[in-house]
Amino acid sequence: MKFKAKVLVYLKKSILDAQGNTTLHALKKIGFAETESLRIGKYFDLTLDAPSKADAEKKVKLMAEQVLANTVMEDFSVEVLEAPAHAAV
Amino acid sequence: MKAAVIVFPGSNCDTDCEHALKTVMGMDVQMVWHKDAVLPKVDLVVIPGGFSYGDYLRTGAIAKFSPIMDEVKKHAERGGLVIGICNGFQILLESGLLPGAMLRNRSQHFICKHVWLKTESVNTPFTSQLKAGQLLNVPVAHGEGNYYCDDATLKTLQDNKQIVFTYSNEKGEVNDSTNINGSRANIAGICNAKRNVLGMMPHPERASENILSSWDGRSIWESLLNQAGAVAK
Numbered sequence: 001m002k003f004k005a006k007v008l009v010y011l012k013k014s015i016l017d018a019q020g021n022t023t024l025h026a027l028k029k030i031g032f033a034e035t036e037s038l039r040i041g042k043y044f045d046l047t048l049d050a051p052s053k054a055d056a057e058k059k060v061k062l063m064a065e066q067v068l069a070n071t072v073m074e075d076f077s078v079e080v081l082e083a084p085a086h087a088a089v
Numbered sequence: 090m091k092a093a094v095i096v097f098p099g100s101n102c103d104t105d106c107e108h109a110l111k112t113v114m115g116m117d118v119q120m121v122w123h124k125d126a127v128l129p130k131v132d133l134v135v136i137p138g139g140f141s142y143g144d145y146l147r148t149g150a151i152a153k154f155s156p157i158m159d160e161v162k163k164h165a166e167r168g169g170l171v172i173g174i175c176n177g178f179q180i181l182l183e184s185g186l187l188p189g190a191m192l193r194n195r196s197q198h199f200i201c202k203h204v205w206l207k208t209e210s211v212n213t214p215f216t217s218q219l220k221a222g223q224l225l226n227v228p229v230a231h232g233e234g235n236y237y238c239d240d241a242t243l244k245t246l247q248d249n250k251q252i253v254f255t256y257s258n259e260k261g262e263v264n265d266s267t268n269i270n271g272s273r274a275n276i277a278g279i280c281n282a283k284r285n286v287l288g289m290m291p292h293p294e295r296a297s298e299n300i301l302s303s304w305d306g307r308s309i310w311e312s313l314l315n316q317a318g319a320v321a322k
């Protein structure tokens with residue numbers, strides 16, 4: 001079965017996100033004063049073949065731990081969805 | 090002394106390292122392509138600076154999967170010497186040969202200038218010819234040199250005296266104003282617990298000759314050569 005996975009990787013909360021802070025200040029400066037916080041992360045969009053959704057989730061978590069994220073400084077989240085039938089063609 | 094310089098796609102200090110070690114210091118130097126599965130028999134492995142794999146994903150994140158890295162790990166486990174400079178340091182962190190990770194510089198700027206380093210540990214094969222606290226004028230050139238580790242790791246580094254170089258000023262003061270990139274504890278270079286693997290952001294190979302504006306980096310190569318001499322005896 002084909003699955004779509006979304007992986008978000010972002011700096012741990014305890015780590016200063018200098019890029020995010022700079023962008024936040026830029027937003028405030030041009031008038032988006034309501035912005036309270038902003039963190040920048042990475043988004044991975046992948047398609048994979050797996051026997052079940054649980055297997056797909058397990059695999060993608062391993063990918064995130066071993067490659068997509070550096071868990072010394074980053075956290076990640078994984079979301080797996082069944083791919084639409086036409087995507088399998 | 091025999092050395093191997095590992096060449097990744099995107100390495101750009103490989104020939105600088107070769108020049109410093111071979112032409113200037115007289116070592117026997119071989120260039121080793123990252124796809125090679127065998128490391129020649131050498132005393133020292135140099136992982137040079139640059140932008141391996143275009144810094145895709147994270148600095149050093151893809152390079153750690155190159156076939157030669159398994160050999161570099163075995164070399165390190167056997168007690169062989171490894172020095173990672175700049176991107177080489179980032180690769181050593183990603184591959185787990187040294188603890189911690191690299192964040193973007195606190196200023197968000199790429200920093201390219203000469204800085205002062207304070208020698209914090211002379212108890213390594215890389216610094217044995219230096220005096221404790223000796224100051225070195227060596228250039229840096231990096232966008233991601235903001236060394237990060239958690240509190241427990243920092244304590245271990247401090248307790249074991251694994252912090253080898255810190256960013257200081259020319260008076261040897263080490264504080265936040267001399268911290269060029271936001272690194273924890275002003276860390277510019279660390280070694281592993283066995284002290285045979287050194288990672289540092291500054292480029293000693295760019296400060297190894299009198300014709301350059303500083304040749305302070307030469308003392309690292311002199312320490313290694315002295316070490317090799319001591320082993321031979």
